[in-house]
Amino acid sequence: MPDLSIRARSLVAGAAQGELLYADVGLSFWGGVAPFSGEVIDRHHPLSGQVIAGRVLALPSGRGSCTGSSVLLELILNGHGPAALLVARPEEILSLGVLVARSLFDRGLPVVCVGEEAFASLRGHRFVRVEDGQVSAYAAAPQDHWQPPAAAPGSPPASSSVALSDTDRALLDGRHGKAAQVAMQIVLRMAELQGARELIDIAQAHIDGCIYTGPASLRFARQLLDWGAAVRVPTTLNAISVDQRRWRAQGIDPAFGEPASALGDVYMAMGAQLSFTCAPYLLDSAPKAGEQLVWAESNAVVYANSVLGARTQKYPDYLDICIALTGRAPLSGCHLEEGRLASLLVEVRLPEQLDDAFYPLLGYHLGALAGSQIPVVCGLEQAAPSLDDLKAFGAAFATTSAAPMFHIAGVTPEAASAEQALGGMPPQRALRLGREDLLASWRELNSAESPGLGLVSLGNPHFSLSECARLAGLCAGRRKHPDVALVITLGRQVHEQACAAGHVATLEAFGAQFVTDTCWCMLGEPLLPVTATTLMTNSAKYAHYAPGLVGRKVHFAGLAACVEAACSGQANGALPAWLNPVTPSQGAA
Incomplete structure (x- = not known):
């Protein structure tokens, strides 16, 4: 008999069992889990160093990157995924990765939402069995020789509670091709998971699934293209995993560079624009307040909603292209007034x-x-x-x-x-x-102990024109230390604007390098110097991810401090004035 029995909501049906791996902190699979081993590489997370493969992973929710769905798909297809996922709150990014595995590849795992109270009660148990919406927890592995039933095919239910237009039905019936049909099936499955009753038209899309996480990401995109995929709305592409024009000259291994570049080409063959930026809000096509979008890439989603007043959910990789192929999105979350x-x-x-x-x-x-x-x-x-x-x-x-x-x-x-x-x-x-x-x-962000550094990394997210101008002002007439690389990532459009404004010439005279199309969360050696065991950045995002992604310790500071360190070759480690203890006359913070 189980020590604890929970009746829960099944987000993705299935049955599995395994050793419980429990954490009370959300986890981003992108930058947090190695896609070819299942090791937790987020060095700030309590599960750091643990391996999720074959275990029942219990998290309050996901967090961070929209690319978590892509990483989970890789793990499922290469045999390093968890046995099951238990979450305290409905989780869309990871659930979507499982839905794609089911719909396109007939692979998957159960995903179950147990609620906050029941989730806390799982702490301390050693073993969990999941049977659709039934969760059983044990102090030790049961000895009853239980076997999960054969997995059901991944097709979505024939009926849906979501109201459909004539165009929706035509897409669902396959009258616009196989790719659009499968895309609409996935959109409807996600709408049901979110509790949406209807779909809305969207004005534009930004695709994050063009990041190469491994063979599964390219396999997914090529399958859609083979089925005749064509976007139905203006669509931009996120930063890809290489500088598409220069990756060979930069010394990138063709075993990675060729499929990473090809993935961008496949999405462009579907009709997406060659934009390759993680900051689509810097493009001329940036949306207006109230515009309904499907944007993926976590920073872009947050900026669009919060700063521009446009409306998008935090869409997982793969759901982004499915909505772009149909032009329709579930009416839920941040698409609604109350969801904002x-x-x-x-x-x-x-x-x-x-x-x-x-x-x-x-x-x-x-x-x-x-x-x-x-x-x-x-x-x-x-x-x-x-x-x-x-x-x-x-x-x-x-x-x-x-x-x-x-x-x-x-x-x-x-x-x-x-x-x-x-x-x-x-x-x-x-x-x-x-x-x-x-x-x-x-x-926490300043993980480096030694003041020496070999790299200053800037542009995560991609640098804006105004950031290029400010950096050029800090670097004008100076020269970086010969042992320190200073590398800036940015979109092609901003790079062209910075060239025209003279900022690129000033910064190249300082010794800076520019990399377009890709961003720091996708970069490794040799663009990240092999000898650089410590780096410095003004990006809290990259300061968080770098220790796990590239195994480097980090100095985090403002832009001016980064420039000074690039010139001296040393990070002085000083706290900024606003973090120093205040004097009694200033009052307590």
Whole structure:
């Protein structure tokens, strides 16, 4: 008999059992789990070093990157996936990876939502059995020789509770081709999972699934193309995994470079634009307030919702292209007014003498506290953060949070006041943040112990034209240290603009290198120098992911400090003035 029996909601049907691997912190599979071994490589996570393969993985939710669905698909197809997933709250990114495995490849695993209270009760158990919506937990592995039933084919149910238009039915019936038919099946399955009753037209798409996570990502895209896939709305592409024009000259191994480049070509063959940027909000096609989108890439989603006032869910890789192929998305979450309201109120004591490291640090810290809740931040009304500050804040927030957006009272478009952001309702939670809170996250991001460094990495997310201008001003007339590489990633369009403005020439005279099409979360050796055991960045997102992705320790600081370190070859490790202890006359933070 089980020690604990839970009746739960089955997100993806199936049966499995295995040793329980439990954590009370969400996990991003992209940058957090190695796609070819199943090892947890997020060095900030309590499961760091554990292997999820064959175990029942229990998480409160996912978090971070939309590419988690792609990593999970790789794990399922290469035999290193978990036996089952248990979550406290409905999880869309990981569930979508399983749905794609079922729909296209007849592989999969059960995904079950047990609720917050039951999830906490799983702590301390050693073994779990999942049978659709029934979860049984044991102190030790049962000896009853149980075997799961044969897996059912991955096709979606024949009937649906979602209202369909004539065009939807035509897509579902295959009258627009096999690719659109399968895409609509997946869209409807996700709509049911989300509880959506209808679909909406979307105006544009941004595809994150063009990131090469392994053979499964290319296999998926080629299958759609073989079935005649063609996007039905204007569609841009996220940063891919290589600089498509120069990866050979950069010394990238063809075993990686060729399929990574080919993946971008496959999506362009479906009709997507050659954009290759993780900051589509910097393109001329950036959406307007109220526009309904399907965007993937976590920082882009958060920026579109929070800063632009456009409307998109945090779409998983693969669901993004399915919606682009149909032009239809579930009407749920941030597509709805009520799905955009804050439920967490955060009061921030604004320090004096701020520099640009404040906003990514605050976003990183707040994301971990928010979980899946949308926050409204008060106390920054007089700070007037720039668009670059909001970009850095949002990218860091999206790294540690599962929420699709944030509000800053008096700054972001749907938060003229905290009351507006909360929809006139009291918050479910309220927090106050001060210097000591942020200091803890500063220390977490600064994992390097030695002051020496071999690389300054900038542009995660991709640099904007204004960031190029500011960096050029800091570097003009100077020269970097010969033992330090300074590499900037950015989109092709911004690179062309920076060339025309003279910033590229100034920065190349300093010794900087530019890489387009790809971004730091996809880069490794040799662009990351083999001799660089320590790096420095102004990106809280990359400071979080780099130790697991590339095995380097990190110095995190503002842009000016990064330039000084590039010149001296050393990170001085000094706290910024706004993080230093305040004097009695200034008051306590």
